[in-house]
């Protein structure tokens with residue numbers, strides 16, 4: 001059942017080239033530059049005319065929502081808010097008729113997310129569900145949506161569902177941007193191509209497994225870790241920290257790299273591993289200065305970088321080198337080494353990575 005892998009988590013990490021491919025298949029037609037997602041298309045006009053989009057989710061799915069905020073605002077110029085379902089449902093939120101809610105959930109059964117969208121639906125919002133589990137409660141409650149087609153996720157820590165969510169959200173953003181006319185044709189076609197290339201690049205990243213395992217073993221006894229990134233990679237930093245906490249019980253925090261100056265930098269000493277998600281994008285130069293700031297305080301820097309980067313290898317203690325990708329699609333790739341890192345730290349510490357203590361796969365109680 002684990003397909004020759006030691007754990008479901010590892011199997012599911014390794015399935016990603018396939019699951020991302022399955023998610024894109026039948027929807028993204030690169031040759032003709034066409035994206036087909038009937039559920040979304042049906043509401044496209046209402047979505048692009050909506051005053052705002054509110055994304056509601058928990059945990060890892062909430063991180064996918066944060067990436068989507070950056071992508072949708074950039075490509076579609078529609079204001080996006082990302083809310084924790086548990087906060088949204090209890091704070092008497094302002095919902096106007098015609099507001100668009102995107103609920104993101106792997107299981108489709110998360111209690112807080114479910115109740116949050118019920119509430120928004122009663123108040124006249126359009127509910128779109130980005131869900132993995134077919135026929136689940138959130139899928140049924142949504143007006144329309146798109147499945148991630150990631151297949152069953154058994155490991156408690158979400159991995160392939162996250163990259164599936166990002167793939168769907170990227171297609172949704174491109175579809176809406178094309179509908180609204182906020183993206184020029186060349187950029188649109190380029191991003192379609194970039195999306196199609198993800199499975200192959202993910203495959204290349206999985207080949208770094210042994211390298212990542214060695215890094216994990218080097219840092220496994222750390223008692224704290226920081227994960228930093230900017231822009232599209234900021235939510236990836238949050239996700240990397242969440243994965244490490246869940247799987248290895250090492251206290252980890254994710255921050256936007258520039259925020260560290262406002263507090264977390266006080267933690268930095270020669271014992272602290274700081275993981276930078278520092279792939280080549282429009283924020284790169286800024287991230288390089290943040291790395292220098294950590295090194296000046298003797299922190300240990302592990303950097304996720306893009307091939308051809310000649311600067312960061314000279315600064316970081318360890319680098320993990322990824323294939324180049326457009327910044328819009330990059331989170332689907334930059335998260336993979338972080339999934340592997342937490343997996344290997346957890347295994348090296350002798351923990352049950354498929355069933356971390358205190359966690360349930362689906363949180364059906366609030």
Ligand code: F6R
Pocket residue numbers: 058059060061062104105106107108109110113156157158159242246362363
């Ligand atoms: C983290 C994790 C959780 C879930 C969260 C939401 O690895 O699995 O944080 O992402 O409980 O679950 P879904 O997506 O099923 O609504």
